[in-house]
Amino acid sequence: MATALFFAFAALALVFGILVAALRHPLYAALSLVGVIGCLSVLFYLLGAPFLAMVQLIVYAGATLVLILFVIMLLGLRSEPRAPEAHPVQKGLGLLLCLNMLLFFLLGAGTLVRKTVPMTGGGARSGVEDLGRLLFSRYLLPFEAVSLLLLAAAVGAFLLARREWK
Amino acid sequence: MNPGILSTELVLMAGGFLLLLLQAFAPRLKPLFAPAAILTFLGALAALTLKPSGLHLWGTWEVNGLTRFFTVFFLLGGALAVFFGAYVLRRDGMERGEHYALLLWGTVGMLLMVSTRHLLLIFVGLELLSVVLYLLVATYRRTEVAVEAALKYFLLGSFASAVTLFGMAWYFGMAGHLMLAPPPPPLPKLMGMAYVLLCAGFAFKMALVPFHAWAPDVYQGSPSSVTPWLATLPKMAALVVLVRILQTLPPPLFLGILAAAAVVTMFTGNLLAFVQQDTKRMLAWSGVAHMGYILIGLAAATPEATKSVFVYAVAYALTTLTAFAVLGALTRGEHEPHFISDLAGAGFRHPVPALVLTLCMASLAGIPPLVGFAGKFYLFYAAVEAGRTGLAVLGILNTILSLYFYIRVIYTLYMKPAPVEPLPDTTGGPYRVGLGLAGLLIVFLGLAPAPLFEAASRAFDAMVTYYVR
Numbered sequence: 154m155a156t157a158l159f160f161a162f163a164a165l166a167l168v169f170g171i172l173v174a175a176l177r178h179p180l181y182a183a184l185s186l187v188g189v190i191g192c193l194s195v196l197f198y199l200l201g202a203p204f205l206a207m208v209q210l211i212v213y214a215g216a217t218l219v220l221i222l223f224v225i226m227l228l229g230l231r232s233e234p235r236a237p238e239a240h241p242v243q244k245g246l247g248l249l250l251c252l253n254m255l256l257f258f259l260l261g262a263g264t265l266v267r268k269t270v271p272m273t274g275g276g277a278r279s280g281v282e283d284l285g286r287l288l289f290s291r292y293l294l295p296f297e298a299v300s301l302l303l304l305a306a307a308v309g310a311f312l313l314a315r316r317e318w319k
Numbered sequence: 320m321n322p323g324i325l326s327t328e329l330v331l332m333a334g335g336f337l338l339l340l341l342q343a344f345a346p347r348l349k350p351l352f353a354p355a356a357i358l359t360f361l362g363a364l365a366a367l368t369l370k371p372s373g374l375h376l377w378g379t380w381e382v383n384g385l386t387r388f389f390t391v392f393f394l395l396g397g398a399l400a401v402f403f404g405a406y407v408l409r410r411d412g413m414e415r416g417e418h419y420a421l422l423l424w425g426t427v428g429m430l431l432m433v434s435t436r437h438l439l440l441i442f443v444g445l446e447l448l449s450v451v452l453y454l455l456v457a458t459y460r461r462t463e464v465a466v467e468a469a470l471k472y473f474l475l476g477s478f479a480s481a482v483t484l485f486g487m488a489w490y491f492g493m494a495g496h497l498m499l500a501p502p503p504p505p506l507p508k509l510m511g512m513a514y515v516l517l518c519a520g521f522a523f524k525m526a527l528v529p530f531h532a533w534a535p536d537v538y539q540g541s542p543s544s545v546t547p548w549l550a551t552l553p554k555m556a557a558l559v560v561l562v563r564i565l566q567t568l569p570p571p572l573f574l575g576i577l578a579a580a581a582v583v584t585m586f587t588g589n590l591l592a593f594v595q596q597d598t599k600r601m602l603a604w605s606g607v608a609h610m611g612y613i614l615i616g617l618a619a620a621t622p623e624a625t626k627s628v629f630v631y632a633v634a635y636a637l638t639t640l641t642a643f644a645v646l647g648a649l650t651r652g653e654h655e656p657h658f659i660s661d662l663a664g665a666g667f668r669h670p671v672p673a674l675v676l677t678l679c680m681a682s683l684a685g686i687p688p689l690v691g692f693a694g695k696f697y698l699f700y701a702a703v704e705a706g707r708t709g710l711a712v713l714g715i716l717n718t719i720l721s722l723y724f725y726i727r728v729i730y731t732l733y734m735k736p737a738p739v740e741p742l743p744d745t746t747g748g749p750y751r752v753g754l755g756l757a758g759l760l761i762v763f764l765g766l767a768p769a770p771l772f773e774a775a776s777r778a779f780d781a782m783v784t785y786y787v788r
Contacts (some may be wrong), residue, residue, distance in 0.1 A: 219725045256514070274717050291377050293743050294325075300433055301332060302447045308339065309454035 159199050166192035179225045183218060190214045204281045324375045326366035327390055334359030335420035342416025347415060353405030360398035360426075364391065366551055371450045377738070378498070379437040384781030388629065388774050390560055393552055395775045397426045400548035402753050403644040404748040407544040407744040411459070411653060418458060422548065425451030436499040436679060438487045438517075441560055444523070445483065446552055449476050455486040455545040456537065457759045462653050468540025476523070483520025491511035501567045502504035508676055514573075517564055520563050524557035527614065528584040531607045535595075538603035539657075543647030547600065550606055550643055551636035558613065558632055559613060562625060565617060566782065577618035584611030585717040592724050598657045600637065601724055605683060607737035608721060609635045610749050615714050616698050619705035622779060629775035630768070634682070634694030641757040643678035645672045648746045648754070659728060664737020671751045673732045675758035685718050686723040689763050 169188035176182045190213045198206040239247070288296050321532055322329065326754055338355060341348055365391055370382045401422060424447060429442025430490035453476065466752040490513040491497055523530040538550055565573060588608025595601035613635075616628035649665055666673040682691035695718065702711040717747055744751075764771055 291379075292439065294380065295437075295439045295641055298440065298443045298447065299425075301424060301427065302443060302450060305421060305447060305454070306450050308417055309421065309450065309457075312415070312454065313457055313460060 155199055159196065162195045162199075164194045166196070180222070183221050186221075187218050189215050189216070204284055287316060321371065321375070322392055323369040323371060324380060325502075326369040327394070329425050330363040330658045331359060331430075332334045333606075334362070337421040338416040338420045338423070339500075344419075346400065346416075349416075352414065352419055353401055356405075357398045359423055360394045362604040362774055363426075364394045367394075368428045375533075377442060378455045381434050381436070381709045382585070385431075385559070386434045386645055386781075387410065388778035389555065390430060391412055392633060392636070393426055393429050393433075395736070396552045397422060397548070399640060399644075399757065400545075400552075401613055403547055403640075403647060404544035408751045409543060410745050411544075413542075413544070414461065415458075418462060421451045421669060422545075422640055424575060425455075429552060432556045433559040436563060438490060438497040438499060442480075442484060442487060444556075444678070445520070445560075446707070447479060448556065449461070449524075450552060452476070452545075452549055456541040456549065458511045458545075459542040459653055462464065462542065464540035465542055465653065468537045471540075472533055472537045472545045478564065479520050479523035479530065482504075482516055482523075486513050486516025486518075486520065489516060495711070499563055499567050501569075506569070509680065512654075513566065514568065515584070516612055518561060521557040521561045522580075525561065525610050525613075526603075527580060527610050528587045528590075528607065531584070531587070534607055535591075535600045535603040536578075537634070538606075538643075539599045542653050543598045543643065547640040547643040547647070550602070554606070554610065555636055558628070560629070561780070562617065565620070574620060575615055577620075581611050581618050581710060582609070582713055583616035584614055585714065586626070589717050589720045592721065596626065596658055596660070598659050598662070599643070600726065601659065601728075602642055602646075604719065605637060608684070608717065609639075612695065612698060612714055615702050615707065615710045618710060619702045619707045620706040620770065622783070624701040624705050626772070626779045627694070627701040628774045629778055630771055631698050632693035633771060633775075634690040637701070638679050638682040638689075638691055638761055640681070641675060641754065644757065645676040645679065645754060648672050648744055649676075649742050650745060653743065659731055660735075661738075661742050662728065662731045663735035663741075664732075665742050666733035668737065671755055672744060675754045677729050677732060678758045678761050680725040680728050684722050687765070688762070689765040690768065690771075693763070693765050693771075697768075697772070711739050739741050748783070749762070781784075 166189050169185045169192060173182050173189060174186035176185060190209060194209040194214075195205045197203075197209055338357075340354065341355075367387065370387075372382050374381055401419060404418070405414065408418060428444045428447030428449075428451065432441050435441060436636075447634065451780065453469055453473045456472055457466060459465040463747060483785065489509065492500060493510045493513055499702055516690075523533075526534040538546055541549055565577075567661075585608050588604050588606070588611055593599050593603035595604060609631075613628050613631055616624045616631065649662065650657060650670060651661075662673075663674075666677075676691060680688035683697040685692050687696075695714075699711045701716055702708075702714070702779065
């Protein structure tokens with residue numbers, strides 16, 4: 154059952170992912186991104202990480218995507234103009250590289266499935282309590298450093314968006 | 320937990336907060352902002368003595384010779400960059416507390432990158448540094464080239480960060496943890512992919528070919544208040560992470576790739592520096608070439624070679640920082656291009672900046688007795704000792720190639736007649752004193768490089784003892 158669900162949602166995530174890149178209308182592309190995030194959240198749940206699944210939905214689908222949609226609406230709803238045709242050599246090279254990557258990942262995925270490495274420490278426990286314990290002990294420094302990163306970003310956004318210098 | 324282990328970082332953070340609050344509530348104190356930022360750097364240097372050596376925070380936080388070496392390097396370099404940047408900002412009426420706060424926090428990001436082998440912490444440090452860099456380039460938002468440079472840097476840099484993060488995810492998937500450590504002997508095939516992706520992100524920050532395309536545009540467009548810092552210290556933070564990654568790998572896997580990358584990077588940098596008309600772009604390509612020389616040392620992969628890489632990093636950073644600082648003074652303004660031909664006649668009109676620029680060019684070209692020569696000599700010597708004679712010869716060949724465009728700057732300064740509208744010196748007397756001191760340091764470290772060599776040697780030993788233990 155879980156395997157069937159995994160393949161169903163993984164495939165759906167891929168379809169939505171392709172749509173994000175392929176659709177020319179920014180609004181539809183953003184909505185496809187919601188689809189990708191929803192599918193990923195299901196995958197997290199299937200992996201036994203219900204907290205991450207919920208955070209994925211709340212933060213990405215909820216907050217970030219709404220922000221992106223706001224920006225799209227503010228900037229006006231125009232379809233992306235079609236990019237000028239690429240040179241046939243460029244197209245060929247791109248295709249070759251893509252196929253190469255695809256082959257690599259397919260082969261790689263095979264090895265990955267056969268040689269699964271157990272995670273050190275913690276095991277499969279990933280409830281809210283366990284995450285909280287980790288964040289405030291072993292990962293306290295990165296956690297606090299992220300707050301400085303966010304502050305720097307906020308200060309910078311303010312600096313760049315100010316109406317007047319002085 | 321002993322808060323002393325984070326003393327330097329805490330001082331830098333607090334200094335940043337203070338400057339931010341002063342900007343908001345006491346903007347009249349603006350003339351004191353730059354001295355306060357420099358004092359913060361020096362205070363952080365003093366706080367470094369409070370750090371107890373060893374491994375802290377579940378083994379994720381290192382305090383040893385390596386981290387001390389680069390901490391001192393980043394703090395002094397940051398203080399120098401603030402000093403030069405302040406005069407440029409004042410000239411343009413762009414001085415704000417946020418500028419210094421961001422610079423201090425960016426230094427925290429670099430310290431996080433060099434003080435740990437935990438990939439998560441390295442990534443957070445890298446992002447902190449990157450965000451600060453994008454913002455500092457964009458602060459001159461009325462200057463079109465600066466905004467263009469910031470956008471290019473932001474888009475390419477975010478892509479590179481994503482690649483690094485992807486590499487970290489692969490690493491986690493294969494190794495089961497996030498600590499950089501030698502993988503168990505039968506190396507999983509896919510681990511190679513993880514390492515390639517990881518290295519790509521840091522190679523981007525170092526502007527190694529083929530991840531170099533951003534450098535000329537960003538250096539040219541970024542305001543002279545940040546270029547000296549942007550072009551030097553962040554590269555070194557990425558270098559330390561790259562060295563740490565390579566240290567964990569069994570050598571035969573990557574030496575060939577590194578040697579090839581070294582040759583391509585050197586030739587690309589030097590040949591393209593040849594044809595540049597803009598001094599900042601020329602220095603950007605020269606920076607690419609210098610990272611190529613550093614790769615020779617990494618490809619040689621002996622202890623001596625790695626030590627020489629650290630020495631070379633300091634030599635490159637000091638010289639390039641000073642050279643960009645001179646360009647910040649001799650300019651018609653941030654909106655204008657910095658043509659090499661504009662420097663004509665400046666040699667006698669502005670003796671101090673011109674002399675310092677001459678020293679910088681000679682040091683970058685590797686002319687004795689300057690610090691650039693000490694670095695190059697040690698590096699090529701170590702490469703030959705390691706049996707990498709071919710690479711060393713190619714490196715020396717590149718050095719000879721590079722003489723052309725470095726000496727062209729000196730030639731333009733002193734031999735070309737001044738144009739009708741000669742280049743003004745836009746910054747004041749203290750700036751010239753600072754330039755003079757930096758120039759003296761370039762000469763002094765070239766004449767007496769022993770302390771630098773010893774410090775680099777201790778840094779390397781600290782890095783290796785960890786793996787032996």
